Amino acid sequence: MNILVIGSGAREHAIVRALERSPKDKEIFCLGSNVNPGIAELCADLTVANINDTHTITSYAEKRAVDLAIIGPENPLAVGAADVLWDRDVRVVGPRKDLAQIETSKAFTRDLLTEYNISGCPKYKTFSSLSGVAEFLGELGENYVVKYDGLAGGKGVKVSGDHLHSHDDAKIYCQELVEKGGVFVLEEKLIGQEFSLMSFCDGETLKHMPAVQDHKR
Template structure:
């Protein structure tokens, strides 16, 4: 019997806890969340609400409950050094140490790592802490640029010129707002293509890859509106996507491997946990957009829903540098995940409203996110509220089932009905065909 501690209380962590709970291996599951997630609470031996970014709080709780393994869901505890503190307390952690987590927490760190270690797929870029030279660099990139806040921003710190920002004065204003808040930023060349996510299990020496997923960051139908943490995702039965070819997939896998190895060479430490590459397929190959140092949300729900290999076994292999001793397998099924979010999300969401899920047919495919429990009521707390996942033979069939469930959520919420539809998936392939013709 092993004691597992999951840190975090969103839909991603609900999926992680569900994967632990489904294991054939005996375990006790504990969780530290920042609110009461009813889905996680139902599966845990103990659930507490506390500051999971506090190393002392987490370590004290872990020691008190004789925790053997910890899994860190969100990025903020990684940046706060919670993984380092747990390892120092002799608790094995799925989630990289603070220095390694810079692969997500610092855009400049990632781009410089690519340059220093010859990792392909990077853009032209420059880092800035003032406005000096910014307008000139816009010109150098022929106004085909992206501005990236150099830090954590919940998936909302990236502004693409021509999409989120329409004029050069607006671009300069955004840069100034970052500087005024004490931050820094990167300006990168803009890639044209289709995005996809490749997450990999890492033990610092070995790497095994998960099925490829496509996320949808924009809030509204047809990829319009502001960026969000992710409104939904889909994956295909063959673990690729209709707009990708075999060379694209192998290129992305190679970049993830080279990055894990470069992190070891740069820091002297093993990268243990999930390495999540955000990629773009372009006219002549694959480019790296960014890295995350943990499971994606929603992507975790897609891949863990079709994982055949025991998740506890995978976790134990990651922390013992023995991933090469198992073959991680996934079902050959398609998945679609859709989020229900509060009206006004992401910029001005309604908060603390009652959500009714009584009409949802398959509650086993429901993952709770930014919610709380007050009496007998489920309350949305202002961010993404809950997600449904559907698994089927095809993306189209999975989408129909996911849509049928998510539309049954009652309350001041909305979702993107187009994610996973034949029309949207076909448009992605058509767009990629045009780019590569």
């Protein structure tokens, strides 16, 4: 089996190491945005290219006769990398573009939770201007979060108390997002232990991975 790992960061290094430990007969290839020496020594080939270009991805997959692709970063998913690979009969670990919105769009995720009455959804509103922002901040009080509605490399979320110390700070950040043409979500800050539970899904069955925490502070 020829396996393609898209991405060349620490996450993808861990994936490649896990694949390498498998006793199954395979060749591992990597299409990354930079040279990761740890990945390079475990792969038959590591090619640096634009991993957000679907033509580049499909061309490489066809060249290497890839059977299975594992997509690590969010950006390739956001541009439809999984879709174009499935269209070429390459099995993919990673959601299609429309399903990837649960990660790429904060507003989509909140609306999804609301539509299906899924517990855990904070009080929120989506904005594309400053109209109504001050009023909603007043409703939320001192516990609020401003989230850019898109991918920002983990830097699009600002939390009251940590990054924003007043409603004026919040409005300044909201204004910055508006000036960039961005949509943003203003929501209630939830207090408590945060964790991620990620699962594999084939459309019918869920297989959960262990719950994990990302300690950034």
